[in-house]
Amino acid sequence: xxxxxxxxxxxxxxxxxxxxxxxxxxxxxxxxxxxxxxxxxxxxxxxxxxxxxxxxxxxxxxxxxxxxxxxxxxxxxxxxxxxxxxxxxxxxxxxxxxxxxxxxxxxxxxxxxxxxxxxxxxxxxxxxxxxxxxxxxxxxxxxxxxxxxxxxxxxxxxxxxxxxxxxxxxxxxxxxxxxxxxxxxxxxxxxxxxxxxxxxxxxxxxxxxxxxxxxxxxxxxxxxxxxxxxxxxxxxxxxxxxxxxxxxx
Amino acid sequence: xxxxxxxxxxxxxxxxxxxxxxxxxxxxxxxxxxxxxxxxxxxxxxxxxxxxxxxxxxxxxxxxxxxxxxxxxxxxxxxxxxxxxxxxxxxxxxxxxxxxxxxxxxxxxxxxxxxxxxxxxxxxxxxxxxxxxxxxxxxxxxxxxxxxxxxxxxxxxxxxxxxxxxxxxxxxxxxxxxxxxxxxxxxxxxxxxxxxxxxxxxxxxxxxxxxxxxxxxxxxxxxxxxxxxxxxxxxxxxxxxxxxxxxxx
Numbered sequence: 231x232x233x234x235x236x237x238x239x240x241x242x243x244x245x246x247x248x249x250x251x252x253x254x255x256x257x258x259x260x261x262x263x264x265x266x267x268x269x270x271x272x273x274x275x276x277x278x279x280x281x282x283x284x285x286x287x288x289x290x291x292x293x294x295x296x297x298x299x300x301x302x303x304x305x306x307x308x309x310x311x312x313x314x315x316x317x318x319x320x321x322x323x324x325x326x327x328x329x330x331x332x333x334x335x336x337x338x339x340x341x342x343x344x345x346x347x348x349x350x351x352x353x354x355x356x357x358x359x360x361x362x363x364x365x366x367x368x369x370x371x372x373x374x375x376x377x378x379x380x381x382x383x384x385x386x387x388x389x390x391x392x393x394x395x396x397x398x399x400x401x402x403x404x405x406x407x408x409x410x411x412x413x414x415x416x417x418x419x420x421x422x423x424x425x426x427x428x429x430x431x432x433x434x435x436x437x438x439x440x441x442x443x444x445x446x447x448x449x450x451x452x453x454x455x456x457x458x459x460x461x462x463x464x465x466x467x468x469x470x471x472x473x474x475x476x477x478x479x
Numbered sequence: 480x481x482x483x484x485x486x487x488x489x490x491x492x493x494x495x496x497x498x499x500x501x502x503x504x505x506x507x508x509x510x511x512x513x514x515x516x517x518x519x520x521x522x523x524x525x526x527x528x529x530x531x532x533x534x535x536x537x538x539x540x541x542x543x544x545x546x547x548x549x550x551x552x553x554x555x556x557x558x559x560x561x562x563x564x565x566x567x568x569x570x571x572x573x574x575x576x577x578x579x580x581x582x583x584x585x586x587x588x589x590x591x592x593x594x595x596x597x598x599x600x601x602x603x604x605x606x607x608x609x610x611x612x613x614x615x616x617x618x619x620x621x622x623x624x625x626x627x628x629x630x631x632x633x634x635x636x637x638x639x640x641x642x643x644x645x646x647x648x649x650x651x652x653x654x655x656x657x658x659x660x661x662x663x664x665x666x667x668x669x670x671x672x673x674x675x676x677x678x679x680x681x682x683x684x685x686x687x688x689x690x691x692x693x694x695x696x697x698x699x700x701x702x703x704x705x706x707x708x709x710x711x712x713x714x715x716x717x718x719x720x721x722x723x724x725x726x727x728x
Contacts, residue, residue: 231480320695325705344593446569456574
C-alpha cells in the first residue's frame with residue numbers, strides 16, 4: 231500500500247474502458263471504511279456515469295476535459311440530511327444545522343474520498359481531484375439535486391489511465407513538518423524550502439508563458455487571485471447557509 | 480493496500496514501544512504525496528512526542544487517555560502562513576486571508592492526514608482520529624504555538640496497538656451511495672438503512688446505560704447536542720477569523 235501512496239500522480243486522460251461494477255463496488259466499500267466522527271457517516275457519495283449529467287458537471291467544473299471523458303465521477307458531499315431524517319423518525323431532536331456540523335461532515339467526506347482514491351489507484355485506475363467543487367457548489371447542488379443538509383465538498387474523476395505522467399515535485403519534508411510545536415519560517419528557510427520548486431525547468435517555462443517575475447506571482451496574479459478567492463468565499467458561505475448549516479445561535 | 484483500508488479499526492490503547500524514526504519518516508513522506516490544490520501544499524504537520532506537551536494536548540482533547548499514552552501525536556493544520564511568507568518574499572501579493580482559502584487548506588490537511596493514517600496502519604501501527612481538534616482549536620493553537628494563517632484541523636494519535644477491537648459496523652453501501660443524482664430517503668428507506676445498527680447488542684447496551692428510548696436520542700441528547708454544537712461552531716468560527724481567514728470582502 232505504501233507504494234500506491236508514494237506513486238500517486240493525478241491522471242487527467244482516460245481510456246474509454248468502463249470500470250467493472252465489482253471494482254467500483256470495492257472502491258465504494260473502501261470509502262465507507264474510513265474513520266468517521268462518532269461513526270455517524272455524515273457524508274454521501276454520488277456516482278455519476280450518465281453522459282448528459284457528466285456534461286452538465288463538466289460545465290460546472292470549468293469545462294475541464296477529464297470530467298467529460300472519465301467513465302465515473304464521484305462527488306463526495308457533507309451530508310446531515312440522512313442523519314437528521316433518522317433522528318426525526320426516532321423522535322430525537324437533531325442540532326446539526328450549524329457550522330461545526332458542516333465542518334465535521336466535510337472531514338468525514340474527505341476521509342472517505344481519499345480511501346476511494348487510494349483503493350482506485352490500487353486497482354490500477356487513475357484519479358484526479360476537482361478543486362472546482364467548492365467554487366461551483368451552487369451549480370453542482372442543482373445538477374445533482376442535493377437537498378438541504380447536503381453540500382458538495384470534493385470530486386474525484388476515475389478511470390483507466392491513458393497517460394503516464396512523472397511524479398510532481400513536493401516541498402522537502404522539513405518544509406512541512408514541525409517538531410513538538412510550530413517553528414515559524416525565516417526568510418532564509420523559505421528560500422531553502424522553495425529552492426527545488428523554483429529551480430525546475432517547468433517553473434522557468436511557466437514564468438515565460440505567464441510573463442511574471444517568478445513562480446509565486448503566477449499563483450497570486452493568475453491561478454489563485456484574491457478577487458476569485460473572495461468571490462468564491464462568499465458564494466461557498468452562501469451555499470453552506472442555504473443548505474442549512476449556518477444556524478449558530 | 481485495499482486490505483489495510485478494509486481492516487481499519489480505531490486504536491485507543493498503545494504499547495509503550497516507540498515508533499522507529501525511519502518508519503515515522505515514511506509516514507510523513509506518505510502524507511506529503513497526497514493530492515493538494517494546485518500543488519501548493521497549504522498544510523503543516525506537527526509531530527509531538529514530548530511528554531509535557533502531550534499532557535497539555537491531552538487536557539485540550541477532553542482528557543482522552545490515548546493522547547497521553549500514544550508515543551506520537553500528529554496535528555494536521557490548514558497552513559497558508561508558509562505560502563504567504565513565500566509570496567511576500569517574492570513580491571507577490573497573496574489573497575488567501577479568506578474562507579475559501581481556509582477550506583482549501585483544510586482539504587489539503589485532511590488528505591495528508593488520511594495518507595499518514597493508512598501508511599501507519601500498513602506498517603502495523605494503530606491510529607485514532609481526534610474530533611476534539613476543532614472543538615478546542617483555541618487551546619491547541621496556544622499549545623502548539625500556531626501563528627496567524629494556521630488552524631488545527633484534525634489530529635491522529637499513533638503507536639503500536641495494545642488492543643485488537645473488532646471492525647465497527649457501517650451503514651449498508653446503498654445507504655450512503657447515490658446513483659447519477661441524489662435520491663432522498665423515504666421513512667421506510669431510513670428504517671432499512673439503520674436496521675442493522677439499531678439491532679446490534681452494543682446498541683441495546685448503550686440505550687440501557689444512557690436511559691434513552693433509542694440510539695438516535697443518544698446522539699442528539701448525549702453525544703452531539705445542539706448546545707455543544709452551537710458553542711463549538713462559534714468558537715471555531717472565531718478561531719478561523721482570529722487566524723486571519725475571514726476577510727471575505
